[in-house]
Structure formats: structure tokens, C-alpha cells
Amino acid sequence: MIGPTFRTRLSIAAGVVLAMTAWSAQAESIEPPDARASFSASAAGVQIYACEYDANHVLGWTFRQPRATLFDDHGVAVIEHSAGPSWEARDGSRIEGRVLVQTPSDAPGSVPQLLLRARSTGAPGQLSPVRYVQRVKTMGGAKPSAPCTVEHESGSSPYIATYVFYQ
Secondary structure (H helix, E strand, O other): OOOOOHHHHHHHHHHHHHHHHHHHHHHOOOOOOOOOEEEEEEEEEEEEEEEEEOOOOOEEEEEEEEEEEEEOOOOOEEEEEEOOOEEEEOOOOEEEEEEEEEEOOOOOOEOOEEEEEEEEOOOOOOOOOOOEEEEEEEEEEOOOOOOOOOOOOEEEEEEEEEEEEEO
């Protein structure tokens, strides 16, 4: 029996590489499944960190929470973003999110881009039908560059991002 030709083996190898690449890209996608974009808002705020000991008893910055204001296309503040993570609109509607996927930001030294699953925790309104939140176009927000030297010390880094809300 004659084995596969070099060309056949090369074709099989190329197919395996393409399949792996497609799977990897799909695994890292932050596109929500079966959802449509409802609206987006630009955020400006800070990522807050605390100086804490790690398992090796070394002090380092640990993420605690975001604090940001989201603005509509006209520059009007429409949503507050804080711990949870959570988003609260001016009409009292509120959602909390759970990170499903994250990918590195296109901007070095920035917080990652995220896809979060959302659930309503407030009054009916603008945010109540939201099922997913996407954080994209992130810039800044990484751990403070200054070393932390005092346990429980607080530090923050400014960041901007675009949040897309999906139904």
C-alpha cells in the first residue's frame, strides 16, 4: 500500500491548521450569540485596584471595581457603571454582568475587551431587556504603574471604552 503523497499530507496539515485557527478565533470571539445590538455608549472612568498580599505573601495590585460614566452620542451621561459589575440607567433600570469571554485590548497596557452575560436587577426601563454587554475599544485602566507598598492601599487608573448593549 502506498502512503499519501507529500501534496496530500501538506493539504491535510493545512486543513488542520485552518481548522485550529478558526476554532481559536471562535473561542476568543466576544460577539454575543443570537443577540442584536440595542445601543452603545462611550465610557470614561477609572479601574480601581487595592494593594494586597498574594499567595506568596508579596504585595501587588488587585482589581476591585470599575467606576465610570457612560455617555450617549450627544455627550449626555446616561448610565453609571460600578462594582458587580453593574450598570444603572437614569430611569432606574439596572443590570449586573458576569464575564463570559475576554480578549486583549488593541491598545497595549489597557484592560481587556469583554463579553458579559447580563441580568436585570432593577426597575423596568432602558437596561431591563439587555442580555449581553460588550466592552470594546478599551484604552487605559491597567494596574497602576507605581508599586504598592502598603496593604489595602487604593490605586486607580483612568480608562475609556465603548460599551455595546445587546438584547
